[in-house]
């Protein structure tokens with residue numbers, strides 16, 4: 198089935214009590230993407246998506262895995278028949294967060310692109326509900342556009358920067374070729 202990615206332009210939702218723009222809940226973005234996307238082999242059905250205790254989302258009927266991420270103006274949703282994680286960020290640099298993530302990843306993390314790879318991996322690993330330990334996220338020392346394996350070879354990562362930086366991660370299972378990925382741009 199490969200990976201399917203929806204990129205949403207999201208309307209503003211106001212700001213929180215310290216003035217930061219509010220994003221849309223991940224569950225709302227997933228529900229929006231699932232509309233008309235079919236469920237397993239049935240194009241007329243809609244996935245019945247449950248949130249698991251580990252933070253991942255999965256369809257109760259066809260077993261598809263779903264993941265969502267959002268920044269102020271954009272949202273990203275990904276679907277795959279294997280555990281998948283997606284992350285989207287704006288281009289704002291966050292040196293403090295990067296320093297912390299460098300410890301989690303065991304490599305020097307200095308860009309929003311690397312940050313999206315780290316988050317996507319962590320979500321796909323089903324560990325997004327807790328903070329990573331030192332070196333626990335197998336990020337490669339360098340990132341590239343398109344597909345690349347994780348540092349430990351256990352994951353495929355796909356990264357793009359067209360709209361803003363985003364990445365998805367899926368298990369590799371020893372496959373030499375990455376899965377297909379298709380991207381859909383949508384208004385929320």
Ligand SMILES: [Zn+2]
Pocket residue numbers: 235236237243244245256257258259260261
């Ligand atoms: Zn389904």
